Amino acid sequence: MTRTAGNRRSDHEAAHRPLPLTAGGHDVGRYGWDAPAPPQAVVRPVAHPLRAPGGALLTGTHPADHPWHSGLGLALPDVNGVNLWGGPTYVRDHGYRPGELGTVREAAPARQDGDTLGHDLLWCDGSGRELLHETRRIRVGAGPGGAWSLEWSSELTTAGDRAVALGSPGSNGRTGAGYGGFFWRLPPLPADRVTVFTARQAGEEAVNGSRADWLALAVDDGAASWTAVLAGTDPRTRQDPWFVRVAEYAGIGSALAWSAPVRLEPGRRLPITLRLVVADGVRDRAGAEALLAR
Template identity: 45%
Template sequence: MSAEPAAAGGDAAARTGPEQVETAAEEPARLLVGGTEVARYVVDPALDARHGPRPYLHPVRTLGGTLVTDALPADHVWHLGASLAVQDVNGSNLWGGRTYVRDVGYTWRDDHGRIAHTGWSQRLPDRLAHRLEWRDPTGAVLLTERRHLAAVGVTGQGPAGELPAWRLELDYALNAPAGQDVRLGSPATNGRPGGAGYGGFFWRAVSAEPARVFSASATGEEAVNGSAEPWVALVGAGPDGGAYTLVFDGLGDGDRWFVRTAMYPGVGVAFAFARPVTIAAGATRRGRHRVVVADGALDVAAAGALLGSPGDHRLGREAID
């Protein structure tokens, strides 16, 4: 299956704009597990608007220190670690890069909005909560959001015995304005073939060698992309050569997995994989995702066991009601 080409969203074209080096107006927040920093959360990046400015997690590491995220990569500069982003929100591109236009293809347009941090609700070593606004290019608010993140230590069984790891928990509520429906779309819903229904919660991984992806019943990009498997795992190697495994769960109703390994390593929960999704005026779309971050290359049994009980969530939905 073909991945979205860099030329179609275009690293070379992106470099014609302002300097790409990321800076932040506010120091990144940190997430710790047992005193070990496992992730930094950049809440207010100063980026070219065409890169889809939004809060993101990077760098994210295993407890052993292996890097497992990438940000501002040359092939897709707008890929920012682990983040929430959608390419078509009532016609505004909050993903970054070129916009896919039906019967035309990827096109540079002045349609880029941003997802802006507007205030902290909680800021603890292992837990963060804040408020956000999803804005169109004029600054008008498309959606408001409440988001919680937490880092939790977990223990599973790997090939060599007991395996310490940690779990990212992401819980959010997207609220549409009282007077307007909000439509969420993707390149696929705008006419692009090839399983390119990306947009939602997306994790751009880093791997020094070809990554591999699998679920409990399928293996490889072709088989897993677009599926609704209960969980998906990606195995890669960090820049230091250390193997790692990421295990994702948390599809909502109608969501599908978006995965890439051929062009780059990435896993996402796609909101509008095959058809648009509408958040009705005044309504709320809630999401909850977990990602277990482990050292080592795990097999199917070990990856599935790391997730534990599907109901074992530290963050309750009542926390953002």
């Protein structure tokens, strides 16, 4: 039976005890299942809340504009036509329409070993049929001046002996909206206090859809100011364009299928690996590069 936004519920809507994320002995956030969640959301494990060294909130969850957005993690809007992101599905020549929402289940419970967290997941269609297997690793570490880093590693493989197509609204015809893959929903932020930039470009319009070794986001909010830098850490992820929203809402992603679907063959492994570095204060380009270098 196909599940839609009106009747789909994840097997994991029951609360799961979140796991702490610590850097240098300091609590920087939590990781766990995004439950309970609104009916349109695909419940999945995310990092939320996350906080800057000075305590500023870095992540948002279930905002009114996109109730299926939550925290920092992996979200896939089109897996063989199944929506594993949440909300409506973008259909070529028709726009957003209600569609089949999938579910995410555990293959093995989340586990911690020192500063590294592991989680094995199953991405399934609305009937529970497995589409993808994911092996996930998250490592948190401390840096100079109170900065901290989070290394996210997801490895996707097909669940069966057939290829799987990974798509996005962009690959289905919506220009500039190729989101899907790694995605970070930020809390409500005044657009005029947010600056997004790479080594060569600045501003939402210029950075959205661009390819760059790193992307920085600086929030100028007085004593609560902070800067975050994101960078892909494997050759495949480094080729993904950046997805950026600032004016409509604050969100950043590493777009897996920006303008064309990605075909994952059986036996092949698809990595999505990034490093996030967060520090207090507003940094310029040189400061952002220095954070990554450390």
